[in-house]
Amino acid sequence: DVKVTQSSRYLVKRTGEKVFLECVQDMDHENMFWYRQDPGLGLRLIYFSYDVKMKEKGDIPEGYSVSREKKERFSLILESASTNQTSMYLCASRSQGSGNTIYFGEGSWLTVV
Amino acid sequence: GQNIDQPTEMTATEGAIVQINCTYQTSGFNGLFWYQQHAGEAPTFLSYNVLDGLEEKGRFSSFLSRSKGYSYLLLKELQMKDSASYLCAVILQTGGGNKLTFGTGTQLKVEL
Numbered sequence: 124d125v126k127v128t129q130s131s132r133y134l135v136k137r138t139g140e141k142v143f144l145e146c147v148q149d150m151d152h153e154n155m156f157w158y159r160q161d162p163g164l165g166l167r168l169i170y171f172s173y174d175v176k177m178k179e180k181g182d183i184p185e186g187y188s189v190s191r192e193k194k195e196r197f198s199l200i201l202e203s204a205s206t207n208q209t210s211m212y213l214c215a216s217r218s219q220g221s222g223n224t225i226y227f228g229e230g231s232w233l234t235v236v
Numbered sequence: 237g238q239n240i241d242q243p244t245e246m247t248a249t250e251g252a253i254v255q256i257n258c259t260y261q262t263s264g265f266n267g268l269f270w271y272q273q274h275a276g277e278a279p280t281f282l283s284y285n286v287l288d289g290l291e292e293k294g295r296f297s298s299f300l301s302r303s304k305g306y307s308y309l310l311l312k313e314l315q316m317k318d319s320a321s322y323l324c325a326v327i328l329q330t331g332g333g334n335k336l337t338f339g340t341g342t343q344l345k346v347e348l
Contacts, residue, residue: 165341224281
């Protein structure tokens with residue numbers, strides 16, 4: 124059974140803290156994605172990666188960075204968390220090939236106070 | 237860049253048919269997905285279109301016109317459990333991989 128695992132479901136962090144959100148997939152997928160989801164704004168792409176150490180900016184990369192040192196793991200980093208980064212973060216992965224579906228993790232609810 | 241538009245909200249009656257539209261303006265189009273998302277849950281896959289035409293899967297069908305930048309999701313025999321958000325997502329070929337971008341979603345409410 125396919126699995127995308129996000130390490131933390133609920134986090135509360137202080138403004139200015141460095142935050143790591145981890146995502147692991149066990150399907151040997153090339154592509155991995157980080158989205159944030161906010162009411163009325165839908166799913167917005169932050170960063171994605173198509174191979175180890177390869178990354179591309181999504182639509183809202185400001186304030187975030189990512190790391191893909193191993194194929195199965197894609198980390199989202201908030202260098203200095205701010206209250207406007209309070210959101211639900213979704214990780215996803217997908218095999219290369221246009222017809223392949225995307226698999227989502229359970230989501231991480233981050234509150235920055 | 238890309239621009240993906242969907243209606244924000246729709247209401248329909250149990251047992252009826254509803255059509256949710258999605259228009260997009262993109263370069264490097266490489267396919268379109270529809271996802272369903274219930275509140276507090278991750279999205280789940282409904283359909284995929286890359287060629288023009290209709291794809292049918294049970295009560296759900298999806299249509300694509302690449303030349304018009306248009307897709308729709310058709311839900312038949314609506315049930316109360318179909319109340320959810322429906323997300324249109326476009327795959328774009330980028331320099332290195334495939335970027336998957338979502339519209340803002342259509343909140344469907346099914347009433348008795």
